[in-house]
Amino acid sequence: MNFASDNVHGVHPKVLKALSDCNDGAMGSYGADPVTARAEAAYRELLDAPDAVIRFVATGTGANALVCAQLSPSYGRIYCHDSAHIHRDECAAPEFYSHGAKLVPLAGENGKFTPDTLAEAIRFGAAGSLNDGQNAMVSITNATEWGTCYAPDEVAALAGIAHDAGLKLHMDGARFANAVAGLGCDAADLTLRAGVDALCFGGTKNGALxxxxxxxxxxxxxxxxxxxxxxxxxxxxxxxxxxxxxxxLAEDGLWLDLARHANAMASRLGQGIEQAGGTLVVPVQANEVFARIPAAAHDRARAHGAAYHLWQDRPPAAGEPVTVRLVTSWATHEDDVGRLIDLLRGA
Amino acid sequence: MNFASDNVHGVHPKVLKALSDCNDGAMGSYGADPVTARAEAAYRELLDAPDAVIRFVATGTGANALVCAQLSPSYGRIYCHDSAHIHRDECAAPEFYSHGAKLVPLAGENGKFTPDTLAEAIRFGAAGSLNDGQNAMVSITNATEWGTCYAPDEVAALAGIAHDAGLKLHMDGARFANAVAGLGCDAADLTLRAGVDALCFGGTKNGALxxxxxxxxxxxxxxxxxxxxxxxxxxxxxxxxxxxxxxxLAEDGLWLDLARHANAMASRLGQGIEQAGGTLVVPVQANEVFARIPAAAHDRARAHGAAYHLWQDRPPAAGEPVTVRLVTSWATHEDDVGRLIDLLRGA
Amino acid sequence: MNFASDNVHGVHPKVLKALSDCNDGAMGSYGADPVTARAEAAYRELLDAPDAVIRFVATGTGANALVCAQLSPSYGRIYCHDSAHIHRDECAAPEFYSHGAKLVPLAGENGKFTPDTLAEAIRFGAAGSLNDGQNAMVSITNATEWGTCYAPDEVAALAGIAHDAGLKLHMDGARFANAVAGLGCDAADLTLRAGVDALCFGGTKNGALxxxxxxxxxxxxxxxxxxxxxxxxxxxxxxxxxxxxxxxLAEDGLWLDLARHANAMASRLGQGIEQAGGTLVVPVQANEVFARIPAAAHDRARAHGAAYHLWQDRPPAAGEPVTVRLVTSWATHEDDVGRLIDLLRGA
Amino acid sequence: MNFASDNVHGVHPKVLKALSDCNDGAMGSYGADPVTARAEAAYRELLDAPDAVIRFVATGTGANALVCAQLSPSYGRIYCHDSAHIHRDECAAPEFYSHGAKLVPLAGENGKFTPDTLAEAIRFGAAGSLNDGQNAMVSITNATEWGTCYAPDEVAALAGIAHDAGLKLHMDGARFANAVAGLGCDAADLTLRAGVDALCFGGTKNGALxxxxxxxxxxxxxxxxxxxxxxxxxxxxxxxxxxxxxxxLAEDGLWLDLARHANAMASRLGQGIEQAGGTLVVPVQANEVFARIPAAAHDRARAHGAAYHLWQDRPPAAGEPVTVRLVTSWATHEDDVGRLIDLLRGA
Structure with a gap:
């Protein structure tokens, strides 16, 4: 019953098998191998982006920070949501890789900021003096850190504002598969066709090593x-x-199947929590559930070994309801979901 | 017959199996897992260094650059051999990670510099003004980029000079296992007991992924x-x-067995090349062979698909002997070595 | 009638004269000159800090950014007020110099944050994971960007919190002289004795070149x-x-005389604005006045060539009162202050 | 009798006067002042470069490092002479500002490298793998660190090679005036018309503050x-x-007059040294003299207070001739030159 994060789970068997399958014989190093060529082609096709440049890295922090450094000078301003992983959870990797770019956090409900909020922030930055740095890039996370999704038209609206002002649009897609699954849209509609300039397409949280x-x-x-x-x-x-x-992950739509499963588990968990007297803090649109649950339910769940994070600034007072984050993944078993719901309900 | 590098070969089956073996269930992320704890303990034991801090990263460039940034300020001077990987082959990663540290290349035969050379360079750096930067660190590669080894007493001599002047000693051990195997010494004798402050203990070139x-x-x-x-x-x-x-790799001495095999293959290859009329450019002490071979031998080998690198600044003139680098690994098959020798001999 | 900033004015005649006075003959370069030795001694004495290391740089941004890089690693967290010059107005120089340190803005009235606010922020940072970075430094501006001052006991309270948690305390003293003049305290009481670790003692805004x-x-x-x-x-x-x-500036208390004049001009201007129907937005404690003035008064002042900055996020609507910033300096003439007040009053 | 450097001398009276002359009244800050506009225009005219962007900074290290960061990415290769100030004497400021660019030192007599040397180095860099970094920029110093000059046709030859390979050409002109004076050429012929992309035009060593x-x-x-x-x-x-x-400095050709004087003093000193039994190590083409002088002459000069630098790696043995560097400037008095010559001659 581990709902602490999607990265606490292991590697999907097909991914492990792929490692064995490519293990025979000598191959060119640093990417000069046939596997890499096939993988790049697969993602160009998946994204309907025949001209795209695809590269692979091992960590999400590395991916995001490299893109920030690529699209922003050291004196650039990078607009992102106040809860953005690049701003809150990467130990200032974007600043390190870019040598100082300024992350400008924007407010917004449910982990998303609106076109108006972005437009005003960009206007403010553009009007500024040298002292403010130079507008460079907008970064959105999709699915967001709050488990919500920007739909294709929402992305397009943000892209339009960014591009009109000469900024690039980056999508942190650590949970990109969950967004596509949650929205039921096409990967290309959510990215290239919506005006995204750079995408970090996550594998680790979705069954990769x-x-x-x-x-x-x-x-x-x-x-x-x-x-x-x-x-x-x-x-x-x-x-x-x-x-x-x-x-x-790209083959036979495995990436999407895994994300759909994770999302379904989150959806079911969300419903169960509401039935157990809890309240969803934000709508469940991907593979994360943020909920306020009664203290007794929380105590029961913890006592029986359920793992998840408290999601509030201060320790709860005794008896007070607690706000929690529950994350599901490709490996979340529906029995565990059911068992947690039972515990929360006191069944 | 691929002798281009030790990183063109695959992953050792035991390493692949280890990935499967740890795949069950949820575990803490970012290192809070029992596998990591066991691995750290294994390397502390292997190095007879109960107090050592052990961390794991995925790439040799990352490992070396992180150590440079850790042990040198941005205004530091890092002394290394002119052929050092950190100086020649890491796209200035040490400078990037450290934000500007100056790599000061030292000359020396067979990829090694002497205590005298180091002492004089450090003296020069210490006598300098602010303009020269501050002495910070010495880095040696072991086994070296030329396939030779610093013995424990040689390391100790360099460490003594470094420490007397307040510098730290780093060992780039991308081929550390090959050095230990080649020297027939104990890992601790070559590191902690010789005065090494930081070691990058390579796995990738020695059977890891x-x-x-x-x-x-x-x-x-x-x-x-x-x-x-x-x-x-x-x-x-x-x-x-x-x-x-x-x-x-640490379990049951696998790391050392694999390195011994690679070294044995290089040794045999070196002898074969000499018998085939070639000349060793440097002594073979680990898993690399640098040799000057007749043009005809080279042409035959290439024609039959042998892969290896030319190791000279300019393209060879027609008919002229060529200098080549041949690298063996845990996966090098002795049949391939025999076949290459036959080709070179014209047999 | 220029109240745009204290840096629009020139250089005090005694400072200019000092340049001529030291112009004869050859002297050691890079600080190996007798003038520098005397200046360092003068500031150690002024600050009653016989052990202090004093260095001189040409720009406030350079001074602050160097201190940030000196006292914070690249992965450090630097706490400052949301309005801090290092956060808002230095084009991310602290991030550039420190290679990525995260500036964490704190809220607080009148440009100051309270000990409680700081304590909670530090606690939050200390409780965080690797992802949050490491607590490193606290930076306060004194006089603040809103023309208010931290008194010695207020500084001491912040220093205590910082030190207890292992952080250093930096004071951005671009207007340090104005703070000392405004508080009527001793320079040492406001710094060394209050627990400040590093001070940027500004000269440029106070009559230097x-x-x-x-x-x-x-x-x-x-x-x-x-x-x-x-x-x-x-x-x-x-x-x-x-x-x-x-x-x-250090000799004969010139620095303090100049600051007292600037502060007196600001004080008089503040009173005049209130008499003219304006409202002070924050108390006038140094050499800056932030006030809300009637639209007509603003129009009259501008029409007669008074220079100052609007200090509001959006352009004012017609007829609406405007919020402005007025800065005085050593060179502000009382006649100009009187004239501006007359204009505002419609006299 | 101070020949230690051109920066041991003071500021030219006309430069000091210019500071006083612009001291009246308020002016826009950060460059929004009429003096800056005039100065930018003056240098565009001086360099016959109506489109050029001119900016002013306070230090040569700052100027050079900013240009390196502007014209090279962090992964760039910057080719320069092995004796280049940016490589030897700026405490790795170019690496710091550019976040890691690799300075690739080139050999060459008298502080200059040849087109062939440059072409081969660029070819080597271009042929390399990712590991080598990317060719970005060529930097020459003119006058060089050895007091010699690249003539316009020499600069043009280097520019051609650089541009053909897609690199930019930077000229470190800390002693640019001395080069123009020494060559007797036009400033534009030595820069824009010869293909220079970026020039650091030095003022400090030539009479500025x-x-x-x-x-x-x-x-x-x-x-x-x-x-x-x-x-x-x-x-x-x-x-x-x-x-x-x-x-x-730009007005009435002051910059050139001052440089001519400095060069004339160096020329005279060089001749005197030869007459005194010394040997010039490199030809005197600007304002520096590198010479090998008898031990006795050296001892006499030092005993009488002549200041200059030894320019050899090791301390001289007793009685052995010494190699020295002597630098003249706008402020070098011909009496001092005569006196030093007399001392060296034993007169």
């Missing part, structure tokens, strides 16, 4: 990126094993 | 290192899979 | 700083001219 | 530079005083 794809839809945006990645120590010598993971 | 251990023998030198690693995007969320690789 | 002193009260905190300053391109070769400016 | 002009001949190369300069803490708030220095 450690793999993310970095996608630049316009090759011009990828200029020099291979050197940047190498300098960052993010190029594998035996790269086939990195890309084989992503290739396995 | 992508894994290196970073070792700080004095915990004080590791202060803040976990944050640094996180900020660099070098922390895996599902870290068990990174550390499981290194644990598999 | 371009000069700031960086003060580390504990020499251990200055380790390697001279190299850092050199690497940042902040070391003058003809340093006597930089330090002569600061020496001139 | 602390001022250098950064020139981008193609405005496209200056994109974002103002933000970069601000982020580096290299923007003066009271910028009129920085630019007034450079304006004073």
């Amino acid at each position: 450690a793999a993310e794809a970095v996608v630049f839809f316009d090759p011009a945006d990828a200029k020099g990126f291979d050197y940047r990645r190498k300098q960052a120590g993010q190029v594998y010598s035996k790269q086939r094993y990195l890309t084989a993971q992503m290739l396995a | 992508a894994a290196e251990a970073v070792v700080f023998f004095d915990p004080a030198d590791a202060k803040g290192f976990d944050y640094r690693r996180k900020q660099a995007g070098q922390v895996y969320s599902k870290q068990r899979y990174l550390t499981a690789q290194m644990l598999a | 371009a000069a700031e002193a960086v003060v580390f009260f504990d020499p251990a905190d200055a380790k390697g700083f001279d190299y850092r300053r050199k690497q940042a391109g902040q070391v003058y070769s003809k340093q006597r001219y930089l330090t002569a400016q600061m020496l001139a | 602390a001022a250098e002009a950064v020139v981008f001949f193609d405005p496209a190369d200056a994109k974002g530079f103002d933000y970069r300069r601000k982020q580096a803490g290299q923007v003066y708030s009271k910028q009129r005083y920085l630019t007034a220095q450079m304006l004073a």
Whole structure:
């Protein structure tokens, strides 16, 4: 009953098998191998982006930080939601990789900011003096850190505002598969066709061992990126094993199947919590549930070994309801979901 | 017949199996898992260094660059051999991670510099003005980029000079196992007992998928290192899979067995080349052979698909002997070695 | 009638004279000159800090950013007020110099945050995971960006909280002289004795051409700083001219006389604005006035050439009162103050 | 009798006067002042470069490092002479500002490298893998660190090679005036017309207090530079005083008159040294003399207070001739030159 994060679970058997399958014989290193070529092609096809430059790295922080450094100068302003992983949870990796770019946090409900909020922030930045730095990039997370999703038209609206002002749009897709699954849309509609310039397409949280794809839809945006990645120590010598993971996810829609399962588990958990007297703090649109649950329910769940995070600034007072985050994944078993719901209900 | 590098070969079956073996169930992320704890303990034992801080990263460039940033300020001078991987082959990752540290290349035969050379360079750096930067660190590669080894007493001599002048000693051990195997010494004799402060203990070139251990023998030198690693995007969320690789290598001396095999293959190849009329450019002490071979031998080998690198600044003139680098690994088959020797001999 | 900033005014005649006075003959470069030695001694005495390390740089941004880089690692958290110059107005220089340190803005009235606010923020940072970065430093501006002052006991309270949690306390003293003048306290009471670790003692806004002193009260905190300053391109070769400016300000209390004049002008301006029907937005405690004035008064002042900044996020609607910032300096003439007041009053 | 450096001397009276002359009244800060506008125009005219972007900074290290960061990515290779100030004497400021660019030192007599040397180095860099970084920029110093000069046709030859391979050409002109004076050429012939992309036009060593002009001949190369300069803490708030220095040097050819004097003094000193039994190590073409002088002559000069630097790696053995560097400047008095010659001759 571990709902602490989607990264506490293991690797999908097909991904593990892909590692064995590519293990025979010598192959060119640093990406000069046939597995990598196939994986790049697979993602170009998946995203209906025949011109896109696709590269693979091992960590989401590495992926996001590299894109920030690629699309923003050191004196750039990067707009993101106040809860954005790049702002809150990457130990200032974007600032380190970009050598100082300023992350400008924006407010907004349910982990999303509105076009108006973005437009005003960009206007403020553009009107500023040298002292404010230069508008460079907008970053959205999809699915967001609050388990909600930007729909294609919402992405397009933000992209329009960004592009009109000369900024690039980045999508942190650590849970991109969950967003596509939750929205029931096409991956290309949510990215290239909506105006996204760079996408970090997450694999790790969705059944891979450690793999993310970095996608630049316009090759011009990828200029020099291979050197940047190498300098960052993010190029594998035996790269086939990195890309084989992503290739396995791409094949036969495995990535989407796994995300659908994770989302279904979250949906069911959300409903169960409401039936157990809890309240959803934000709508469940992907694979995360944020809920306020009675203290007694929380105590029962914890006592029986359920793992999840409290999601509030201060420790709860005795007897007070608690706000929690529950994350499901490809590996979440429906029995565990059922058992947790039973515990919360006191059944 | 691929002798291009030790990283063109695959992953040892025991390492692959270790990935499967740790795949069940949920585990804490970012290193809070039992596999990581066991792996750290295994390397402390292997190095007879009960106090050492051990951390795992995925790439050698990442490992080396993180150590440079940890042990040198941005204005530091880092002394290394002119052929050092950190100076020649990491796309300036040490400079990037450290934000500007100056790599000062030292000359020396067979990929090694002498205590005298180091002492004079440090003296020169210490006598300098602010303009020269501050002496910070010495880095040696063992086995070296030329396939030779620093013996424990040689390491100790360099460590003594470094420490007397207040510098730290780093060992880039991308081929550390090959050095230990080649020298027939104890791992601790070559590191902690010889005065090494930080070691990058390579796994990738020795049968792992992508894994290196970073070792700080004095915990004080590791202060803040976990944050640094996180900020660099070098922390895996599902870290068990990174550390499981290194644990598999540590168990039952697998790391040493694999290195011994690689070294034996190189030794045999070196002898064969000499018998075929070639000349060794440097002594074969680990798993690399640098040799000058007749043009005809080279043409035959290439024509039959042998892969290896030319190792000279300019393209060879027609008919001229060529200097080549041949690298063996845990996966090099003795039949391939025999076949290449036959080709070179024209048999 | 220029109240746009204290840096629109020129250089005090005594400072200019000091440049001429030190112009004869050859002197050692990069600070090896007698003027620099005297200036360092003068500031140690002024601050009653015989052990302090004093260095001079040309710009306030350079001074602050160097201190941030000196006292925070790249993965550090630096707490400051939301309006802090280092956060809002230095084009991310602290992030650039420190290679990524995260500035964490704190709320608080009148440009100041309270001990409680700081304590809670530090507690939150300390409780965090690797992802949050490491608590490193607290920075306060005194006088603040809103023209208010932290009194010695207020500084001491913040220092206590910072030190208890292992953080350093930095004071951005671009208008330090105005704070000392406004508080009527001793410079040492406001710094060393209150627990400040590093002070940027501003000269430029107070009659110098371009000069700031960086003060580390504990020499251990200055380790390697001279190299850092050199690497940042902040070391003058003809340093006597930089330090002569600061020496001139230190002599005979010129720095304090100039600040007292500036403060007196601001005080008078504030009173005049209230008499003219305006409202002070924050109390006038140094050399800045933030006020809300009637639209007609604003129009009259502008029409007659008064220069000052609007201080509101949006352009004012027609007829609506406007919020403005007025800054006085050593060079502000009381006639100009009187004239502006007359204009505002419609006299 | 101080020949230690050109920066041990003071400020030319006309430069000092310019500071006083611009001291009246309020002016816009951060460069929004009429002095800066005039100075920028003066240098565009001086360099016959009506489109050039001109910016002023206070230190040569700052100027050079900013240009390196502007024209090279963090993973770039910057080719320069092995004796280049940016490589040897700036405490790795270019690496710091550019976040890791690799300075690749080239050999060559008298402080200059040849087109062939450059072409081969660039070819080697271009042929390399990701590991080598990306060719970005060539930097030459003119006059060189050995007091010699690249003539316009020599610069053009290097520019041609650089541009053909897609690299930019930077000229470190800390002693640019001395080069123009020594060559007797036009400033534009040595820069824009010879293909230089960016010039650091030195003022400090030539009579200014602390001022250098950064020139981008193609405005496209200056994109974002103002933000970069601000982020580096290299923007003066009271910028009129920085630019007034450079304006004073530009007016009536003062910059060239001062350099001619310095060069004449060096020339005379060189001749005197030869007459005194010394040997010139390199030809005297600007304002520096590198010579090998008898031990007795050296002892006499030092005993009488002559200041200059030994220019050899090791301390001289007793009685052995010594190699020295002697630098002249605008302020070097011919009596001092005569006196030193007399001392060396034993007169």
